[in-house]
Amino acid sequence: MQGEIDWKRSKSGLAGLLGPPLFWFILFFAVPMAVVWAYSFGTNVGIADIEISGTFANYARVLEPLYLGILAKSLAFAALATLICLVVGFPVALAISFAPPGLKTWLLIGVMLPFWTNLLIRTYALIALLRDEGLINQSLSLAFGWAGFEPMQMMNTNFAVMVGLVYVHLPFTVLPLYAALDRLDRSLLEASLDLGAGHLRTIWNIVIPLAGVGIASAVLLTFIPVLGSYLQPDLLGGPDSQMIANVIERQFKRANDWPFGAALAFMLMYLTFFGIALQSLLKKKERTE
């Protein structure tokens, strides 16, 4: 790029600017991560000591049916939550990108505001709705009590976890979708409508193919954070709705098996890296288009 300074011309300038953030990054991010990675090849010796023995036993344990099942369930949960976010969020993103400028700003703020509020509080707010004596059950029994309505159990179920995952991650889907839809060449849509295609057909045949890369990127930007979710399964789910993050937490707190926890954490990291690699491939493709 023009105007960039070659580092040889100002070594002290570069060192002064890049030094402090690079130091912080290496000491407080790269080193801790490397230690977890090393621990994932370690064994417990005694109560508190861990020896980095280079064993693959921890990874072998990850492949046991119990943990493989939890991994599969986490992936399935993340896939389903992403799909729901996409179906719910697509019309929202479409409406925002075609809204008049003044309204558009407010709608965007409306989608982003929950993003700025505390994650724990948002998850907690769902409990008040989903409990046996929560708002939903109470309203339903008020409306259908005469027909013998019994409160449904929603808390501590997979259903509650799914509601929580969608509730928290919906903005992650809507914002990139909006960015993709906002860039579309509108004359193509108008041409399609002029030539007699209906709205749904235009969306299916014109909008979705044109915004395809953007949609795929929105999918990944939702899927990656959902996969690592900890709070929603923990607070809303039951014993059979634990996701991988909850199992990792247990290894480091109650079960106190750090090497195995480290191996699980790195399984999640590998999956995340795979997602990021896909995402950057998509970005490259978008740029060449």
Place this chain on the structure above:
Amino acid sequence: MKEPKALLDYARSWPLRLWMGAVGLFLYLPLAVLIVMSFNDSRRTTKWQGFTFDWYGKVFQDTELMGALGNSLTIAAFSTVISLILGTLAAIALWRFRFPGRTLVDGSFSLPIVVPEICMGVALLIFFARILPWPGGMVWPLSLGAIIISHVAFSFPFVAVVVRARLESFDRSMEEAARDLGASEWQALRDVVVPHLQPALLAGALLAFTLSLDDFVITFFTAGPDTVTFPVKVYSMVRFSVSPKVNAISTLLLVFTVLLTFIALRLQAKAEAEKS
């Protein structure tokens, strides 16, 4: 006569409006219920029993909760200042210089944004337990050091992204003109580049502050018994039972973050209006 609807006026088609309404309800109803119930004169928080401010009074009497809130605000303040400095330095360095390994550094700095919180949490737990223990028994606020360090580690990359985006719109010839007129490299940076960055610095600071105040998972692994933060305290209260007190304190925090967001948006809009 009613104006004919434009072809692409999706915002005015009724199925989409209905959909938007439903999604809006989904996003905001839980928060609305939470706020309404914080004024409910009933311990069980299920049925409306009349209006009261009692829970707010109880919140302010709860010294543990107030202490946790004080910890959180202190951590957020320190973390914001350090993240702002580190993030801005990183953004300017990557924008200004061509050097070997730039792509690698650029990519690495985005890692703390994408790595799952739980992984970073356990990594910092091990780090502060085994590699570089934070000295115990320090006076407050030094006792919060480990948490502040952790928060900076995941916040400063966000600041760098925001500042970097703003730098893209900077006209480099302005800086060259300053240099030609005799400003030193440092003076040109301070008097020409940094003023241009002002709205981004504000947005970055707000982002860092909310990220820190919001964080539960990473703090959960780095907090000790004497360094409980607000989310960690609320978490233990929620695990224990659903209480109207949690509703009250949540409402206060919601109002606080919403106000902060709006102030930042206003300031940003004002800064942009002044520029043009």
